[in-house]
Amino acid sequence: MCGMCGILNLDNRAVDRDLLGRMLGTIRHRGPDECGLYVTEKAGLGHARLSIIDLSGGRQPMHNEDRSVSLTFNGEVFNYIELREDLIRKGRRFATSSDTEVILRLYEEEGEECVQRLNGQWAFAIWDKKEDKLFLSRDRLGVRPLFYASTGQRFLFASEIKAILAHPAVSRQLDLSALDQIFTFWHTLPPHTAFKGILELPPGHSLKVKGGNVKVWSYWRLDLSRTGTSPYDVLGREQEYADRLGGLLIDSTRIRLRADVPVGAYLSGGLDSSLITAIVKKFTNNPLKTFSVAFHDSEFDESRYQKQMVSHLDTDHHEIRCSYDDVGRVFPDVVWHAEKPLLRTAPAPMYLLSKLVRDSGFKVVLTGEGSDEILGGYDIFKEAKIRSFWGVRPDSKLRPLLLRRLYPYMQDIQSQSEAYLKMFFRVGPQDLSSPLFSHLPRWEMTAKLKLFFSDAVKSELQDPTPYAELEDQLPAAYRAWDSFARAQYLEAAYLLPGYILSSQGDRVAMAHAVEGRFPFLDYRVVEFASTLPPSLKMRGLNEKHLLKRFASSLLPESVIRRPKQPYRAPEVKSFFDCDKGAFRHDYVDELLSPDRVREYGVFNPAAVQMLVAKVRRLQATSVRDGMAIVGILSTQLLIHQFIKNFQIRTDHEADSTEVAYVHHG
């Protein structure tokens, strides 16, 4: 796992080696073990390495014998052993035992289509000198990041946006329409980023630059068209399906333990990470070290369940226990790494956790993300199911009673009268026919935060919602899919890469050079899950039905049956000491002050002041007010660090950067 960047000069000008080095310096945290640059006349590749496989031989950028093909790569190819054997049978020779070289040889063998054969998490760039072509690719589900920008006669790419912004030809400006998307969906719609002119290569896409043209195409897409077509096909065959799912998960976990360094596991206390940990324990010889986030505030803490699993599996366990103060203290760094406004503080404890992993001498952890998306675990699926069930019979007296079953962990919802619950979860007349039905309540609530935008921003954003752009991106057959499949797609294709795997995943783990691996996101697991009917995902209102069936042989009943709790972190209290009505950290006071809000121009200073006055003394804040504080503060931090003080921040980051070796082509 690593960081990479590159420059292609379309006008054939020589690449500035120092500049490439400066770009790489901004993402050195991703790969502190080694650092390399490769510069030919017009192309330059940079690589910061975190050594995991073939510690001595996997140096990058890597080249073939005649140096006509050069590769810089961030990620892992988990089936590299099988692919390597196959390529050797076909006559390819290998100089190293790394997975990096497998990509290089596979590209030589099969060209751009080689990505179809990779099982892994990757972002890579290949400079093909003979073809005069730069080829970029990103893994199917968007585990690893890849950004790019075209500025006149230059094409730039990198693992993180800050490396591109370090190039003097790139202007550093917020993209207001992207901000509009974040304050609706919680993420930007690909290919947008929070910065104007900088794009992400979407998950499952490849890109090439040839003859001055940039071409982007999709090589894989999540296809849920088979979901829901055959509930009767699986009747009486449930155990068989559970066994197949289990077999795939065991294998996907097994190949994710391939590394020349020890592999640990995150343990949240929930079903998914507990199951992965149990699989490692039962089916492999990996000595197991586990890592958890615990909270001082019992509202967020799951350590009771974590302890149960630790004693059940007898792992060597380590935890961090987060206070309000901890979350607020690291939040500026979290925004620096996430590179976009955040509406939740939940990435902050993950940032602290990766530091613990690193300090414990580990570079790689397995984690349970992806299961809720692909196997039907989220509350939003439950909510959509009840709302649509009620929506088709709005006069039913019994159907709305099910609303009481939603969000059992949210006291404010549970204490409402039936009449109020019906209003909160109401189904509007147009709602049922909307392709975005499942997500409209979440997005509409989030979009209310736009009332904090300054008048200038409001007048710039004339379009009332960014839904149209999203609808244009959906697969052609999407509207014909089962409603459960549609909700799943919106989570798995958007929120998963846009927030869970990025802001809460790659970026906060790689901030401390820790690589996450995701057994549930093995494409074989994902493709199998996408053929399952919804009844095997959510049975009635019981989530992840099939997974629980498989897990019942590996986990204690109490972990399988425990009420699901979403992973969250304290919001307002991380920034305000509400007992004293005081700011916990100076930067909060500074960045939310009317002068600074006015200067940065995105929000209305008077509205922000009223929000601050409201929340700073309240013991209980609404979800929306909490999101507003986090969203406003993170946007201010983004502007502060990336637009106003970029040089200061990157100088600080680059202090320790030293380029170990440089190749010339």
Next chain:
Amino acid sequence: MKLIQQRLRTFITDNFLFGQDGAELLGDDSLIEKGVIDSTGVLQLISFLEREFNIKVEDEEVAPQNLDSIDCLTAFVQRKHAITGAAIARENQRCASPVAVIAGVEEQ
């Protein structure tokens, strides 16, 4: 009545709309359908009513028909005051002190 409505509108505009777009909120607009308040907002609204208007909102009164628009809220506070006022009046008849009755009615 104007005074009650004014105080309600100011609270809702300041606390849920943060001073923005308050003038656009009509008296009979649904606070939930317009996205002005959420579930926590309902609880905040109830504490405000109890504190500001010195009334006690019973559990069975926590219902959209009482609380979901500025008009409903105004009528609800008036009804509560009328009941409280009547209760105070009965109490006062026994105590023969009209002061509290006047205080209760003045709001309206």
